[in-house]
Amino acid sequence: MSAPFVLAVPSKGRLQENTEAFFARAGLKLSKAGGARDYRGTIAGLDNVEVAYLSASEIASQLARGFAHLGVTGEDLVRENIADADKRVSLIEGLGFGYADVVVAVPQAWIDVRTMADLDDVTTGFREQHHMRMRVATKFVNLTRGFFQAHGITDYRIVESAGATEGAPAAGSAELIVDITTTGATLAANGLRVLDDGTILRSQANLVASKGADWSPQARETARVILDHIAARARANKYREVRTRFRQCDAALLGEAHSRYGVEAPFGGPTSSGMLTLHCPPGQLYALASFLREHGAETVSVVSLDYVFDRENPLFAKLAAFLGQ
Ligand SMILES: Nc1ncnc2c1ncn2[C@@H]1O[C@H](COP(=O)(O)OP(=O)(O)OP(=O)(O)O)[C@@H](O)[C@H]1O
Ligand SMILES: O=P(O)(O)OC[C@H]1O[C@H](OP(=O)(O)OP(=O)(O)O)[C@H](O)[C@@H]1O
Ligand SMILES: [Mg+2]
Missing domain, CATH: 3.40.190.10 (Periplasmic binding protein-like II)
Incomplete structure (x- = not known):
């Protein structure tokens, strides 16, 4: 079996709790086989991934040395502990906690x-x-x-x-x-x-990638799967799904909804019967629902999204660009 893919996560305190919750929301369940005192774990359903529980500052050093492929730690610790940080690691994404x-x-x-x-x-x-x-x-x-x-x-x-x-x-x-x-x-x-x-x-907690880690084709594939989960969840968080059906709906109306409310039409314009699925930023939902009704919609329903998988994954694209070919 080839060397494991190493994901380094904080071993205690606020950062640990937030990190585990973050991965769980993305559908990645971290677990410690040996209980709370075990400092190694796994991700359910992902073979050959080793989760290394370390102190936040140690994670920065391990990433710099290439002992972990991906890690979660504060940008402050990255900038403090890694000389020439931008050459040795890449801050893939701010995680919205650990400010x-x-x-x-x-x-x-x-x-x-x-x-x-x-x-x-x-x-x-x-x-x-x-x-x-x-x-x-x-x-x-x-x-x-x-x-x-x-x-x-x-x-x-x-x-x-x-x-x-x-x-x-x-x-x-x-x-x-x-x-x-x-x-x-x-x-x-x-x-x-x-x-x-x-x-x-x-500073905030970041998902950080190491340049010096052993980026075998298999390791890249594992990173793609992990980042795909995270990107799908991030995209889902940014929108709510809005559904409606009305005959007057056309491309001009969709264009206006896009420019006024930041609405996307992920599956294209209305079907022949006028069914329409939109993705709308949460803050614009009421305005959009009002707009659609003013233009003829009888009913507008809104649901939360768990995941939105796009063909393009901006997080993996960033990693691939950093690692080179
Ligand atoms: N109020 C806070 N106090 C301490 N750290 C915080 C706070 N808010 C966010 N952080 C972030 O948490 C990280 C430090 O975490 P932590 O103290 O667990 O790690 P450490 O310094 O490696 O461990 P130790 O303090 O045991 O040496 C830093 O990135 C820091 O910016
Ligand atoms: O601005 P505040 O909200 O007051 O937070 C800042 C304080 O919190 C942290 O200490 P912590 O008690 O976490 O202990 P630590 O230094 O051991 O991490 C940090 O080192 C600061 O002392
Ligand atoms: Mg500390």
């Missing part, structure tokens, strides 16, 4: 420091006054260096933090921090404020 901003935050008491330019001014003054460089506590060492360099700030020093970074200024181990924030509650509780232009990255 977190990587930000530069300073003590609220620094009322004159609102922007990175202000920070540049005070770092220089600080060095002259204290004969040491201002300290930035963070675990995002690479993102911090890149961002500070882009803003021309050089008079600082990084203090690597393993956790509870927001506590560093109050504890006296750093003057400011770079860390992730979601609701802002932890920053506020520690008397810190984000600089106006201090957002380094808006």
Whole structure:
């Protein structure tokens, strides 16, 4: 049997729950044969796939090394942990969870420091006054260096933090921090404020592909099947199916529905008896139903879609383009 296809997913916390729910919605059920403490699993119905449960930061490293074909992890960890990330991995799709901003935050008491330019001014003054460089506590060492360099700030020093970074200024181990924030509650509780232009990255969980993995024809085929499920579910989520039947329906009316409401006609125009199936963005349903009735429809029904399989799969196309032929 050939080497397995490896899908790396987060092993704990919010990201694990959201990732499992995401794959389940796409019709891919992840399961751990050995129970919750088993860090290897399978996908029901897909042979030769090994699900590797790892910490989110470890997933970024494994993808960089080619030890996993696909993985789910935060963009922040990809950018922080992988040098030349865009050459070694491809962010196939944002998954709509695990949102977190990587930000530069300073003590609220620094009322004159609102922007990175202000920070540049005070770092220089600080060095002259204290004969040491201002300290930035963070675990995002690479993102911090890149961002500070882009803003021309050089008079600082990084203090690597393993956790509870927001506590560093109050504890006296750093003057400011770079860390992730979601609701802002932890920053506020520690008397810190984000600089106006201090957002380094808006991160979310992503489906990430590795360039260096063993992309045998069989591995590509497995990726195609997985991405096909995901794309079909994503397409289904974007629309509701609308059905109606009325004689006055013609191409001009469909054209108008398309331009006004973003409606698609996946199976073409009305049948000879006037039956029509449309896909409509959820926010436009009522407007579309009103429009159709104004033009002669007696009844308009709407149902949710589970999957919409298209011949073209934009996710696999992106992977194939990244991997080359
Ligand atoms: N409020 C949040 N706190 C922490 N991480 C979050 C939050 N919201 C989203 N994330 C994302 O979750 C990922 C980090 O997950 P997690 O803390 O489980 O991994 P880890 O850092 O590898 O593990 P550990 O913290 O045990 O070292 C990052 O991509 C981060 O952006
Ligand atoms: O802006 P907020 O909504 O307050 O969230 C941000 C905080 O949440 C995370 O910590 P978490 O408690 O998850 O622990 P961790 O650092 O070990 O991941 C993160 O490290 C921040 O400290
Ligand atoms: Mg963490």
